[in-house]
Amino acid sequence: MSGPASDPAAAIAARLAQLWRTSRPIILERLAVLKTAQAALVANAGDVAARSEAREAAHKLSGVLGIFGLPQGSEMAHNLEELLKSADPLSASDLISMAGEIESLEAMIAARGDG
Amino acid sequence: MPRRILIIDDEDDIREVAALSLETVAGWDVMMAPSGAAGIVKAQEHRPDAILLDVMMPMMDGPTTFRELRALPETANIPVILLTAKVQAADQKRFSDLGVSAVMFKPFDPLTLAGDIARALGWTEQ
Numbered sequence: 478m479s480g481p482a483s484d485p486a487a488a489i490a491a492r493l494a495q496l497w498r499t500s501r502p503i504i505l506e507r508l509a510v511l512k513t514a515q516a517a518l519v520a521n522a523g524d525v526a527a528r529s530e531a532r533e534a535a536h537k538l539s540g541v542l543g544i545f546g547l548p549q550g551s552e553m554a555h556n557l558e559e560l561l562k563s564a565d566p567l568s569a570s571d572l573i574s575m576a577g578e579i580e581s582l583e584a585m586i587a588a589r590g591d592g
Numbered sequence: 593m594p595r596r597i598l599i600i601d602d603e604d605d606i607r608e609v610a611a612l613s614l615e616t617v618a619g620w621d622v623m624m625a626p627s628g629a630a631g632i633v634k635a636q637e638h639r640p641d642a643i644l645l646d647v648m649m650p651m652m653d654g655p656t657t658f659r660e661l662r663a664l665p666e667t668a669n670i671p672v673i674l675l676t677a678k679v680q681a682a683d684q685k686r687f688s689d690l691g692v693s694a695v696m697f698k699p700f701d702p703l704t705l706a707g708d709i710a711r712a713l714g715w716t717e718q
Contacts, residue, residue, distance in 0.1 A: 480594070480619035488616045489702045493609065500605040536648055537603065540677035543699025544609050551699050555678050 497545050498591055504541065508583055510534040511557070515575050522567050532561040538582070550585045553578050595620040595715070596638065600631030600657065601646035601675065609702055610644060610675075618706035628652030632660055635667045642713055644696075647676035647687065655690055662691070671713050675700075 482488040514531035517524045535558035542550035557578050560571060567575075597620050601607045604626075611622040623638055625631035628645075629652055635643060643661070647654035654674055661667040671693040678697050679687075687695045694712035696705075709715075 482616045485617045486703060489612060492612050492616075493702070496605055496608055496612075503605065533648070536677050540698035541603065541605055544606070544702065548699065551678070558677070559680070 507534040507538050511579050519572050528561055532558055547585055550582055596640045598623045598635055598640040598643045600625045602626055602649040613702035613705045628657030642671045644673050644675050647674055
């Protein structure tokens with residue numbers, strides 16, 4: 478590296494657009510983990526493995542979505558993580574709310590598009 | 593001489609964006625490692641000026657990696673900043689109590705990350 482770029486904002490924006498294209502499939506995989514786990518938790522609210530997988534996926538999404546211009550997605554993923562982290566068993570209303578958050582995240586990522 | 597930073601994170605996209613940010617905005621030299629174990633080896637070999645260390649990683653998490661780094665004479669004094677997705681205050685305190693230089697949060701702003709690190713470490717050239 479020979480020093481800071483002359484226009485860091487433009488350089489970063491251009492590279493972020495490229496990185497989004499490679500990161501998007503991974504982000505969608507994490508969303509799929511959340512959906513599968515939510516379905517597993519509907520079938521068995523005490524499924525510890527599903528809850529743990531979902532929590533990890535939510536944590537990762539929380540950390541990355543805002544970097545790609547989706548701060549509200551990070552916040553929603555964080556809320557999901559907190560819900561899944563709680564020691565309390567998930568209620569039917571928690572699971573309905575979880576499904577809604579996942580759907581919103583999916584829409585947000587789709588709206589972000591490929592570029 | 594530009595600062596030399598080691599980023600240890602299992603997520604490719606986070607490593608890439610953090611590296612891009614530190615190189616582009618501050619002109620720092622960045623090394624990367626995808627796991628705690630690989631990061632320890634790199635830190636021993638290259639003795640960076642600071643380490644940006646993810647908390648949640650498989651096999652060896654950030655706090656464990658930090659303790660290993662502190663136990664090795666070559667890396668014991670390298671400042672370490674823990675990087676984590678937003679956590680509750682209790683977790684933040686638990687991380688700070690480990691003795692790291694700072695705890696910083698994802699998502700970070702790529703345009704301000706270098707400045708945030710410099711301020712956290714008291715580097716005045718930023």
